[in-house]
Amino acid sequence: AQSVTQPDIHITVSEGASLELRCNYSYGATPYLFWYVQSPGQGLQLLLKYFSGDTLVQGIKGFEAEFKRSQSSFNLRKPSVHWSDAAEYFCAVVPSGGYQKVTFGTGTKLQVIP
Amino acid sequence: NAGVTQTPKFRVLKTGQSMTLLCAQDMNHEYMYWYRQDPGMGLRLIHYSVGEGTTAKGEVPDGYNVSRLKKQNFLLGLESAAPSQTSVYFCASTPTGAYGYTFGSGTRLTVV
Numbered sequence: 001a002q003s004v005t006q007p008d009i010h011i012t013v014s015e016g017a018s019l020e021l022r023c024n025y026s027y028g029a030t031p032y033l034f035w036y037v038q039s040p041g042q043g044l045q046l047l048l049k050y051f052s053g054d055t056l057v058q059g060i061k062g063f064e065a066e067f068k069r070s071q072s073s074f075n076l077r078k079p080s081v082h083w084s085d086a087a088e089y090f091c092a093v094v095p096s097g098g099y100q101k102v103t104f105g106t107g108t109k110l111q112v113i114p
Numbered sequence: 115n116a117g118v119t120q121t122p123k124f125r126v127l128k129t130g131q132s133m134t135l136l137c138a139q140d141m142n143h144e145y146m147y148w149y150r151q152d153p154g155m156g157l158r159l160i161h162y163s164v165g166e167g168t169t170a171k172g173e174v175p176d177g178y179n180v181s182r183l184k185k186q187n188f189l190l191g192l193e194s195a196a197p198s199q200t201s202v203y204f205c206a207s208t209p210t211g212a213y214g215y216t217f218g219s220g221t222r223l224t225v226v
Contacts, residue, residue, distance in 0.1 A: 009154075034214050043118075043204055043217030044157075051212060090156065094212065101147065101172065102215065106156035 002027040004093050006105035013081050014113050021076040021108050023091030033074040034092040034102070035065055044090060050074060061085070086112045116140050120205050120218035127195040127225045135190040135221050137205030145208045146188040147215070148172075148180060150201040157204065163188055195225045 003026045013019055025031065032051055036044040048059025055067040065076045074091060091105040118139045127133055137146065144165050149157040149172075159172030161180040169180045177199060179191045188207075192199060202222050206215035 032212050036215075036217075041220075043219045044206075044215070045217070046214040049214050101159050101162055104157045106154065 002103050004091050004103050004105040006108050008108045010109045012111040015083050016080050019078045019081045021089050023074045025093045032094040035076045036090045038088045083112045118216050118218040120221050124222050131195050132193050137188045139207040143207035143209050147206045148190045149204045152201050197225045200225045
């Protein structure tokens, strides 16, 4: 069965510092990959997605993610974090070629300190 | 364009009571989903629908029922609420799984 692992439950970074959130997946073929962000009291918002092609994908709010097939990873990055980026981030996987239900990671909570 | 709307936003139930959560989307999406979110457990799929008139079980369906009589609406029912069903419930929709989901803002349910 497919699975998604976000090894960091909680991360603290200083405002202006760079950020990398880790995501590893387990699946036989390359799936569709997503990152979502959830602000407190809100639903999840799609940040970016990878289907195929260029392994570096750009998303909203200045985020990017890099797909590395050899490492089964899809890490989220941002060069300079803003206080408003404090939220919980979820990696998600969908088997390619279908509508199948998404498997979500357990999330990484980001704290931004001044 | 409202996207995905969930009602109610908050609810407190007594054990054994019933209720229905409503999810409405105005994007003509085929697929709709109900998730529950609990601390440290991420999102777990309760039920989903791949089109009007269809429903299917997710990974935690027990104690819940759903209906999708109209394409734009997906209802989640609790027939006899239990404290273990205290959670935040999210509805989501998508034209296909490849496009990512649009989520509602959630329903916070407490069962006492």
